[in-house]
Amino acid sequence: MSGDWPHGYGYLPLGEVTSTLDEARARVGEMSGPTWITATHQTAARGRRGRPWSNPAGNFAGTLVLPNLTDPASAALRSFTTALALDEALTTLTGRPEAFALKWPNDVLLNGSKLAGILLESLTERGHLTGLVIGIGVNLASAPDPGALEPGALAPVSLMGETGLSVTPDDFLEALAPAFARWEAQLRQYGFAPIRTAWLARAARIGETVTARLPGDEITGTFRTVDEAGHLVLSTPKGERAIAAGDVFF
Numbered sequence: 423m424s425g426d427w428p429h430g431y432g433y434l435p436l437g438e439v440t441s442t443l444d445e446a447r448a449r450v451g452e453m454s455g456p457t458w459i460t461a462t463h464q465t466a467a468r469g470r471r472g473r474p475w476s477n478p479a480g481n482f483a484g485t486l487v488l489p490n491l492t493d494p495a496s497a498a499l500r501s502f503t504t505a506l507a508l509d510e511a512l513t514t515l516t517g518r519p520e521a522f523a524l525k526w527p528n529d530v531l532l533n534g535s536k537l538a539g540i541l542l543e544s545l546t547e548r549g550h551l552t553g554l555v556i557g558i559g560v561n562l563a564s565a566p567d568p569g570a571l572e573p574g575a576l577a578p579v580s581l582m583g584e585t586g587l588s589v590t591p592d593d594f595l596e597a598l599a600p601a602f603a604r605w606e607a608q609l610r611q612y613g614f615a616p617i618r619t620a621w622l623a624r625a626a627r628i629g630e631t632v633t634a635r636l637p638g639d640e641i642t643g644t645f646r647t648v649d650e651a652g653h654l655v656l657s658t659p660k661g662e663r664a665i666a667a668g669d670v671f672f
């Protein structure tokens with residue numbers, strides 16, 4: 423599997439790298455359109471909020487580069503298309519849709535624990551958005567040692583550990599890439615509304631009490647919905663709050 427796929431995305435499979443996100447930043451100038459970059463091993467993979475991301479062999483590590491995205495609001499919606507594509511790929515490969523759920527803003531859960539994470543990073547020039555890189559890690563073969571988890575954080579699990587199914591990173595990308603291309607085409611053609619509906623149908627903990635941790639603040643409330651901008655909407659004793667970015671704890 424290399425070069426171009428039928429859906430027109432490029433593909434760059436790499437061996438050991440610091441991070442596929444670093445490779446994306448270094449190589450975006452050579453790319454004319456959306457391109458997947460994968461690595462067999464990352465020596466300095468990163469997760470959200472500057473956390474390290476452990477990447478044992480056999481797990482999926484990839485970055486999708488979307489050059490020429492210049493609207494920040496629509497770029498952020500790729501959290502949702504990416505999560506839906508991951509969910510679709512996992513459902514296709516396992517036949518078990520009921521086992522997976524989506525956690526706002528960027529995680530895929532398996533049996534209620536964290537299976538996959540997504541990290542969006544902006545590419546900018548002179549303060550303007552010029553593109554987006556979407557880093558994706560999926561614990562296919564093994565779950566990393568959770569180390570010291572924040573209170574309330576979900577422990578990682580692996581697809582192999584939870585289901586006994588063996589899926590290689592290459593097989594995973596074969597399912598993920600066309601799924602992403604379809605969700606991306608839908609977003610471009612119809613806007614966020616159908617993506618939002620599809621995401622909500624797969625969301626974990628709607629109607630339940632959750633806590634959103636923001637820099638310097640913590641908001642607890644009932645998870646009502648995700649609004650038209652992709653913000654998390656919580657009902658709190660002080661009224662409804664729409665949260666643009668943060669970490670959610672159950």
Ligand SMILES: O=C(O)CCCC[C@@H]1SC[C@@H]2NC(=O)N[C@@H]21
Nearest residue numbers: 441467468469470484539557559
């Ligand atoms: O849940 C998170 O914190 C997001 C994790 C994202 C990890 C992936 S692995 C491939 C890509 N390269 C990185 O350095 N990080 C992302």
